[in-house]
Amino acid sequence: MYVCGMKPTTIFSQEILRGTIKPMIIKLITDNGRMYGYQITQCVRELSGERIQITEGALYPALHKLVADGILRVEVETVGNRERKYYSIPKSGAKAAAAKLEETNESIGVLVKLFGLSLYGAE
Amino acid sequence: MYVCGMKPTTIFSQEILRGTIKPMIIKLITDNGRMYGYQITQCVRELSGERIQITEGALYPALHKLVADGILRVEVETVGNRERKYYSIPKSGAKAAAAKLEETNESIGVLVKLFGLSLYGAE
DNA sequence: TTTTATACATAATTTTGTTATGTATAAAAA
């Protein structure tokens, strides 16, 4: 599980992340079925080895945009006494979500090539 | 050599590129010794399989910023009757340039991991 | 009882890009 309080120990370029937040959200929800906003930030934080902290100012507008675009659907639930907004991918958004991920994967592949890294399985 | 007029045939996310222009410039100049602006745009275009077209509005401010930061040095040359500004990495900027590339590589590595791709040689 | 964590949200500002515009030379196409 996620352990809080750890500080990033390695260098990381926040700027590279510009444009990756929405794809990341789609990726996580594709993999996990449904997630709520705060959970997404913690999940990304953990998966990135404490390197990426998605800020609220970026997260919530991104989620709202994805819902407006029909790629995500939202369901409100009250847990304890607190509100949670669970996001998932509706059938009607599955195709767009998959296309976005495909596009993102290819773009990362191009970056990998340009910077001289090697992507396992790439031609 | 570069052949003009080809149109991108594959999907590509321009947004993913946000933040990658300066690292790309550093990478290309590190590899090639010295380059001028227009040459950089064509090189990136070719290496990316016609997917990435760096616009002048992004390129020149980025180059000027890198010079201002001491990471690049510029030398003006007249070729034919036209001006070229060659950029290279001065000894005094080598460390910062290498650090920036290292940071970029690690960031791309994190993206690769988050999106479930595999980087050859990664642990 | 104060701080930290959870959970949402928006407004002001900054960063970083695109699009449009500008100057100028050289080569290719109509």
Added chain:
DNA sequence: TTTTTATACATAACAAAATTATGTATAAAA
């Protein structure tokens, strides 16, 4: 021969997408 395309630089207006700051509210831990 004239127009278009390519080369080569640059900046200004605008848009997108982030950070930072602020706000509300509950729950748990220090």
